[in-house]
Amino acid sequence: MTASKPHAILLTSPGMGHIIPMVELGKRLLAHHSFHVTIFVVTTDSATTTSQILQQTSNLSSLNIVHVPPIDVSNKLPPNPPLEIRINLTMLESLPFLRSSLTSINNFPPPSALIVDLFGLQALPMARDLGMLTYVYFATTAWFSAVTVYFSDTDKKIMERHAESREPLSIPGCTPLRFEDTLESFLSPGGAMYEGYHAAAKEIVAADGILMNTWQDLEPTATKALTEDGILGRLTKGEVYAVGPLVRGVEKKLEGGKKGWVLQWLDEQPAESVVYMSLGSGGTMSGNQMREVALGLELSQQRFIWVVRPPCEGDASGAFFDVASGGDAEMSYLPEGFLKRTEGVGVVVHMWAPQAEILEHPATGGFVTHCGWNSVLESVENGVPMVAWPLYAEQKMNAFMLSEELGVAVRVAEEGGGVVGREQVAKVVRRVMVDKEGVGMRKKVKELKLSGEKALCMFGSSHHSLSKMRKECEVHLQASDAKLPP
Ligand code: UDP
Numbered sequence: 001m002t003a004s005k006p007h008a009i010l011l012t013s014p015g016m017g018h019i020i021p022m023v024e025l026g027k028r029l030l031a032h033h034s035f036h037v038t039i040f041v042v043t044t045d046s047a048t049t050t051s052q053i054l055q056q057t058s059n060l061s062s063l064n065i066v067h068v069p070p071i072d073v074s075n076k077l078p079p080n081p082p083l084e085i086r087i088n089l090t091m092l093e094s095l096p097f098l099r100s101s102l103t104s105i106n107n108f109p110p111p112s113a114l115i116v117d118l119f120g121l122q123a124l125p126m127a128r129d130l131g132m133l134t135y136v137y138f139a140t141t142a143w144f145s146a147v148t149v150y151f152s153d154t155d156k157k158i159m160e161r162h163a164e165s166r167e168p169l170s171i172p173g174c175t176p177l178r179f180e181d182t183l184e185s186f187l188s189p190g191g192a193m194y195e196g197y198h199a200a201a202k203e204i205v206a207a208d209g210i211l212m213n214t215w216q217d218l219e220p221t222a223t224k225a226l227t228e229d230g231i232l233g234r235l236t237k238g239e240v241y242a243v244g245p246l247v248r249g250v251e252k253k254l255e256g257g258k259k260g261w262v263l264q265w266l267d268e269q270p271a272e273s274v275v276y277m278s279l280g281s282g283g284t285m286s287g288n289q290m291r292e293v294a295l296g297l298e299l300s301q302q303r304f305i306w307v308v309r310p311p312c313e314g315d316a317s318g319a320f321f322d323v324a325s326g327g328d329a330e331m332s333y334l335p336e337g338f339l340k341r342t343e344g345v346g347v348v349v350h351m352w353a354p355q356a357e358i359l360e361h362p363a364t365g366g367f368v369t370h371c372g373w374n375s376v377l378e379s380v381e382n383g384v385p386m387v388a389w390p391l392y393a394e395q396k397m398n399a400f401m402l403s404e405e406l407g408v409a410v411r412v413a414e415e416g417g418g419v420v421g422r423e424q425v426a427k428v429v430r431r432v433m434v435d436k437e438g439v440g441m442r443k444k445v446k447e448l449k450l451s452g453e454k455a456l457c458m459f460g461s462s463h464h465s466l467s468k469m470r471k472e473c474e475v476h477l478q479a480s481d482a483k484l485p486p
Contacts, residue, residue: 006112006473007036009102009132013087013119014044016281017372021139021213022117024246026063032463033470036108038064040101042094044071044086064108066101068094082193083392087119099126112477115211121203133208133476135238135469140373142214142222142242143401144394146174147183149210149232149240152201159189172232173225175405181396205236209469213244213373215455215462218406218448239472241465245452247377250360262305263357265347272365272442274303275387275429276358280372283391284312287333288419294338296425297346302433304346305364307353308334359384365442366432371398380408383449385441387412387428389420408445410437 008029012022019041029035073089102111114127115135124134138145150171151159162169163186168176185197204210216223219242225232226240233240259267266274277297279285285293290311297304311333331339331350339348355375358364359382368387369375376398379386386409388399402409410431412420432438455462 005034005036005109006470006477007038007105007109008113008115008473009111009127010037010039010137011098011114011116011120011123012039012041013091013117014042015087017374018117018119018139020248020374021246022115022137023063024248025115025137025139025211025213025243028243028246028466029470030062033466035470035473036064038066038105038108038111040066040068040094040098042068042071042091044073044090068097084119084193084196088122088196091119092122095123095126098123099130102126102130109477110480112480113208113473118200118204121200124203124207131480133473135209135211136204136207138210138212140213140394141398141401142212142219142226143171143174144397145210145212145240146171146222146226146232147177147397148197148201149205149226149235151186151198152205153235156189159186159194163187163189171225173230174222174232175401177397178400181400183394183397184392207236207238209238209472210236210240211243211465211469212241213246213377214242215244215452215460216242217451217455217461218245219401239468241469242455243462243465243469245377245381245455245462247381247452248356248374249381250357260354262347262349262353263361266305266358266361266363269303269363271362273433274305274361274363275300275366275368275433276305276355276364276384277368278307278353278355278375279309279370279389279391280375283370283372284309286313286419287311290333291335292419292422293425294335296420296422297429298338298342299422299426300429300433301426302366302429303363304342304429305349305353305358306346307349307351307355309351366429366438368429371395371402373398376402377452380445380448380452383442383446385409385432385438385445387432406444406448408441408448410441 010022010026012019022039026037026039030037071090071093073086073093076089077086105111111132113133113135114123115137116123117137117139121136127134161167162179162182166179168178169182170176185193188194223242227233297306308331331348356378359367359378364384366387367379367384368389369379370391371388372395386402388402388409388411390396390399399411403411410428412424412428415421415424432441454460457463
């Protein structure tokens with residue numbers, strides 16, 4: 001069958017923070033670059049929760065979404081496995097379904113490209129077997145992508161120096177990575193996490209292309225280092241494309257629908273007067289930390305919306321797999337009398353809030369975020385300055401960039417005993433919401449918002465990048481068609 005449009009297959013790993021940016025990429029490829037798009041969504045247990053949230057938050061009518069039957073790997077894992085191990089195993093188990101689906105697609109043109117996130121790398125050899133182009137999508141910064149590309153070919157001795165002497169890691173053409181902000185995998189060179197990440201980095205640089213959810217003007221140096229013919233540029237087999245900011249906006253459909261109680265409450269608040277606090281799709285805190293946050297919000301004397309999850313000791317990503325279910329809906333873990341004392345001033349939301357709508361609302365004036373990249377982009381997209389409270393993955397790097405380089409966030413400082421006290425919580429909130437410093441940050445973040453919009457418009461850098469990638473797929477498609485018997 002001769003096809004005029006390339007057909008991109010997008011494979012997303014479990015977790016709303018992975019699914020949302022992949023869906024946004026799919027929408028962009030379909031609406032602005034004339035691709036056929038099929039998205040395979042892998043979930044761990046109840047696909048219903050994921051698909052319900054997806055339906056509530058995104059207009060998916062135009063996308064072809066395939067839910068891979070839920071995969072339960074719990075009996076194949078050691079006790080308390082790291083998040084990455086669980087996701088990787090789940091992705092591995094999804095491969096047979098993916099292969100049989102890809103070989104039997106008949107209502108669309110044959111797939112010409114596979115785009116995976118950082119946990120979908122195991123699917124790349126299969127895509128090559130099936131004659132598809134392979135792309136890896138970093139739903140995050142160019143800086144983190146640069147660190148990963150550099151790591152693919154870095155001498156272990158250099159990494160040991162970084163881990164042991166706590167020296168910054170120099171990344172060619174980019175801001176060095178301070179030890180304080182480094183990745184967990186880099187802490188023990190030679191350990192399982194280190195080796196796993198190293199193998200992943202090798203797979204990534206061997207792909208036909210790399211996409212990143214950032215834009216040239218936001219990260220000019222890291223983008224340049226990756227796209228030009230320098231040390232990093234030469235490490236990747238294919239081109240590196242900055243294609244963002246791809247951000248979930250407020251859907252028209254939802255705007256017309258009935259508003260939930262949180263948004264109704266926001267409607268009654270003055271402009272830019274409410275601070276929103278949320279730790280992404282799976283972030284959790286210890287009981288002590290939650291208590292200090294509650295008392296700190298109270299002390300700040302600011303209006304607030306706080307998304308809470310039951311405390312989780314020692315695991316900052318504790319709710320990653322059950323974003324919207326379970327937990328103690330009575331929120332009995334909050335300090336006694338807190339809900340009563342803050343009535344009218346603040347609202348506490350259990351487990352999951354309509355974040356895109358909250359950040360877009362004119363009453364929202366600040367965002368205390370764990371610095372997951374989707375949250376950061378949603379904040380930028382709405383011109384909302386941030387308090388950066390990084391928890392895991394590359395979030396410390398994001399926090400550094402937002403506070404030290406871009407000047408759009410105040411960073412929470414670590415305190416002895418690992419618990420940030422209520423005084424600091426109140427102080428950082430007031431710095432963004434009340435102090436003069438906050439006015440400057442608000443101005444800067446609004447400038448970033450405009451620069452992101454520019455990148456996506458018809459002649460913008462990100463639009464141009466995806467057009468180039470589209471061209472690559474088109475050429476590949478024509479070459480495959482030419483090989484078919486007449
Ligand atoms: N999100 C939401 N409501 C919540 C928590 C999260 O809609 O209560 C969405 C948020 O808008 C973002 C995504 O979930 O699009 C979280 O992604 P992010 O990269 O910020 O963090 P992760 O969950 O990957 O740690």
